[in-house]
Amino acid sequence: MNYFKGSDEYVLSQALRDNVNVSIALERPLIVKGEPGTGKTLLAHSIAKGLGKELIIWNIKSTTKAKEGLYVYDTVQRLNDARFGDGNVSDIKRYIKLGKLGEAFKSEEQVVLLIDEIDKAELEFPNDLLNELDEMSFYIPETGENIKAVHRPIMIITSNSEKELPDPFLRRCIFHYIEFPDTELMEEIIKVHYPKIEKNLLREALKRFYWIREFDMLRKKPSTSELIDWLQALMVGGISAKSIEKEIPFIGTLLKKKEDVDLVEKSGKSHYAYSTSMRTRDVY
């Protein structure tokens, strides 16, 4: 049986690891949700690597149709060939091209299938895949062929919750919400990226980072990937741990909006009461 233990360059929480294994054991897709930059997409890469399986990625766009994942019938090519007489036009099979889901079904080895950002597509998109996910097979009327999964692929589906997913679809899946990593987990993640980072620098930088994240008024909270960029900037710039206590160098790598930068810089200069009132907005 497949058991996912994680891989070297991807640090994940116990709960997520367990859920991955539950989803593999139950042969049901795992939906992963969470803030941007929490490594939703990387999870699939890590699973594929950890289990030594091929990874097939289906990137969803706003115009993606469910059927494209199964197969595409290239009628235009066929029409063209009929007009200019290239090859055997009566052989429709030549014009059926399998989509990502079709590829995953047909593969001789079990694969990991990542359906990335499913919420980008139209609302009905997930519902159009229900039957295929249940039966793990689909029918191509043009050729009378039935494509059935040789092995059920391990399916990871990510969502940025831009749209809500339909209930019938959700019922068939395992759900995991990636919480933002706490300091300990974050330290582990950083160490994977920068094994040689100076301890004091990391500690001070993390303190600052989580302090900034506590501002409720931020338009875009800095995420893990921004923290990693920032740390690199700090290391390359030769910034000492001491100077982070006083100010925030290279704040632009953490905060991408001018209003956010203003907010953080202003609160750093003012007295305590003011800065806390800017940070939280509890109303009594």
Place this chain on the structure above:
Amino acid sequence: MFINFFFTLKSYGVPVSIHEWMILHHALSLNLNNCSLTDFYHIAKSILVKHEIHFDKYDLAFLDTFKDIETTDEMLEEILAGLKKVKELHLTEEEKKQIEQLNLDEILKNFEEQLKAGHYKDHVGGNKAIGTGGRSTQGAWGYNPAGIRIGQGESRHHRAVQIAEKRTFRNYSSDITLDTRQMKVALSHLRSLLPIGMGERLNIDETIDATCKNAGEIEFVWENKDKKASKVMLIMDVGGSMTPYAELASRLFSAASSQISRFKHYYFHNCIYQELWTDIERNKTISSHDLLRSEDNDYKVIIVGDGEMAPSELTWVNGAIDYWYHNDTPGIVWLQRFKDKFKNIIWLNPIPARSWNYVQTIRMIRGIFPMFELTLDGLDESVKYLMSGKCELYHH
């Protein structure tokens, strides 16, 4: 049996289906939870709950069902509490072999005996009983491959009930009044106000033209489908008790506005009279009469306000709260005029619905507008109402 967990979940408002309940039992039959309540907590959550807004309700339901349950997790913790860490043991190969010969049944038997005899309290070292660093078959940081490992997992032995008690996801719950933390989630609920799908359409005339020019080789010309226009007008109560919500709501809607074809916002204080402000600081005004006359009536209008005021502000001439402000038409008449003009109009209220009935002016306003809570659930319902004219609470 824990079928009551299913019903408790339902009564807390977690939408679980029988389908999911069966999947959970399938998972349990495979022993994916490792006989641990903590693992059960996580597994049941991932199978039964499909949205983070329900996590908090799940925690509550879990607490309700399993609060007083006795688990082996608990027992292990009790044992561990009595153990103290001592130096790790170094054994010779011979000794290791000796230990490997012990079988699991013996170990379990021994474990039970020790437990009954109460030997687990404050025991360090030794060969038989539970302890640390010894050669006994139970305990942590010792050496015995067939032994029972207890207490070395990182997060595994947090008692499930304690995790549930933390209620980490309280802020994601859908029935608390919105604040900035849920901005992103709230936005996703507003998306249904937006035009659905852009899609492409084949332009047949252009395609024929292009194909002819191409000497018969087929050339397609695609064009974008018309975007469904959605016009949204936001009218907000600012000043006084509403100030904290006003900015929140305006940010919420203006963030969504980039995708709404026309977005307008106006401000008032407590009640709408003959003028509305166009800025949150209340400097520039626009005449309500002009607005009603000049704007299209197909706007989706959202009024945000607590509706809490003196009845006179609603019903009297010159009843406006600002003493320098004179209105020759009572506020309630103005509200009715807005209602008559715009077909799709609703009122969002940051005050929880349970207290609406105790405030006279809210009752009066509800006589005019459908009112919704300024929560995720409320937003959902109100958007549904604006788009389709019906929802669970109100019908046209």
